[in-house]
Amino acid sequence: MNRRQWILMGVALLVAVGLGLGPTEAQQAPVFKVGVVTSLSGEMNFGGSVTKRGYDLWADTVNEAGGIAIGGKRYKVQLVYGDDQSSPATAALAAERLITQEKVDFVLGPYASGTTLAVAPITEKYKVPHITGSAESPLIWKQKFKYTFGTIPAVNQIAPASIKTLAKDVKPAPKTVAVVGIDDAFSKVAAQAFKDAAERAGLKVVK
Numbered sequence: 001m002n003r004r005q006w007i008l009m010g011v012a013l014l015v016a017v018g019l020g021l022g023p024t025e026a027q028q029a030p031v032f033k034v035g036v037v038t039s040l041s042g043e044m045n046f047g048g049s050v051t052k053r054g055y056d057l058w059a060d061t062v063n064e065a066g067g068i069a070i071g072g073k074r075y076k077v078q079l080v081y082g083d084d085q086s087s088p089a090t091a092a093l094a095a096e097r098l099i100t101q102e103k104v105d106f107v108l109g110p111y112a113s114g115t116t117l118a119v120a121p122i123t124e125k126y127k128v129p130h131i132t133g134s135a136e137s138p139l140i141w142k143q144k145f146k147y148t149f150g151t152i153p154a155v156n157q158i159a160p161a162s163i164k165t166l167a168k169d170v171k172p173a174p175k176t177v178a179v180v181g182i183d184d185a186f187s188k189v190a191a192q193a194f195k196d197a198a199e200r201a202g203l204k205v206v207k
Helices: 003-008 011-015 023-028 045-064 088-100 113-126 138-142 155-169 185-200
Strands: 031-038 068-070 073-083 106-108 130-132 148-150 176-178 204-206
Touching: 031 045, 031 088, 031 113, 045 073, 073 088, 088 106, 088 113, 113 130, 113 138, 113 148, 113 185, 138 148, 138 155, 138 185, 155 185, 185 204
Parallel strands: 031 073, 031 106, 106 130, 130 148, 176 204
Antiparallel strands: 068 073
């Protein structure tokens, strides 16, 4: 069984850390190459930079503990970044480069939903696991990608719970609600999800 198949058997390997191996042994371990597509420039730069800090912390923590365990072996994590420049088209190109040229074992996905939607078909094409940690658009999951995995709920799952809490806990009880967002693809999906949830909860949505 190769390394990629081991990943598919459990995304939980992301958090596995080495036990009983010192720093010298970890440095000599074979490399587990992880591609990262995220927004290091462009309008999503702030979110992409925060994402990078999280990924770097994970890799450093795993390596300091001896590496990641895959199929009975320990591997040192190496992150290879691709800047999607906050553009879906560039995100797709970055994913293609990481897979075909850098030969990464799997891909950690972009910060935003739009760029994630561009990366998912590429990882699907090459059958490379793709884990997204912040994209919330339900459009990602409607396409039923086999190689894309998420770590947070989609916004259409978050919205009903949020509205339910608002309607139950806010005093005096709200009767109307306004949904405010920016003019981009994800915000439109999110706004619709909150609008639908509010109406189901008996709240009047005002403009």
